[in-house]
Amino acid sequence: xxxxxxxxxxxxxxxxxxxxxxxxxxxxxxxxxxxxxxxxxxxxxxxxxxxxxxxxxxxxxxxxxxxxxxxxxxxxxxxxxxxxxxxxxxxxxxxxxxxxxxxxxxxxxxxxxxxxxxxxxxxxxxxxxxxxxxxxxxxxxxxxxxxxxxxxxxxxxxxxxxxxxxxxxxxxxxxxxxxxxxxxxxxxxxxxxxxxxxxxxxxxxxxxxxxxxxxxxxxxxxxxxxxxxxx
Numbered sequence: 460x461x462x463x464x465x466x467x468x469x470x471x472x473x474x475x476x477x478x479x480x481x482x483x484x485x486x487x488x489x490x491x492x493x494x495x496x497x498x499x500x501x502x503x504x505x506x507x508x509x510x511x512x513x514x515x516x517x518x519x520x521x522x523x524x525x526x527x528x529x530x531x532x533x534x535x536x537x538x539x540x541x542x543x544x545x546x547x548x549x550x551x552x553x554x555x556x557x558x559x560x561x562x563x564x565x566x567x568x569x570x571x572x573x574x575x576x577x578x579x580x581x582x583x584x585x586x587x588x589x590x591x592x593x594x595x596x597x598x599x600x601x602x603x604x605x606x607x608x609x610x611x612x613x614x615x616x617x618x619x620x621x622x623x624x625x626x627x628x629x630x631x632x633x634x635x636x637x638x639x640x641x642x643x644x645x646x647x648x649x650x651x652x653x654x655x656x657x658x659x660x661x662x663x664x665x666x667x668x669x670x671x672x673x674x675x676x677x678x679x680x681x682x683x684x685x686x687x688x689x690x
Contacts, residue, residue, distance in 0.1 A: 472504055474487075592685030611650070614629060633660035660687060664684070
């Protein structure tokens, strides 16, 4: 799917992802829809990406690009009224790479790119959930995959920042109140879920003294939260 120069824009799976993300122009969307009409595999690729992106898209607020983006693109266009075939081909390739990069950046801002990197199954599986744990910013602090079947959770830090001389501690907050899951480190970790973990619970991160809460309950401010979504 990728090569030395980045993602292959003609990869069918990537094209299906672009279709679902809405980064294709009208002509390209029509081509994908024509292919899907007669190809069950193409339809399956589209459904798989819809299942991957759909749940997280519901928690991402809509945002209109600022006018300066369009103005910058217009300034970058050639001022000459004519261009040879080589220039046109180059511009088309650059536009395609820009759309792929923009789509990837949007996914990252929404936490979706990491959702793909973590590697969820293409079809929902009972007992598996994903939480995008974040504060006021667009980039998530943590990505947490929860498997109620095994009783384990995989914690992947993304943009979690602890104040100086403090630790970040992850909590599962359910019917029984906050239950500690462990400190948030610099790398991916695996933690055991407390008894009674349920899909309607919430994950939260609080600021604690070095080494974590001394009481078994949050003692500092909660800086990040996230709901469990079916994976």
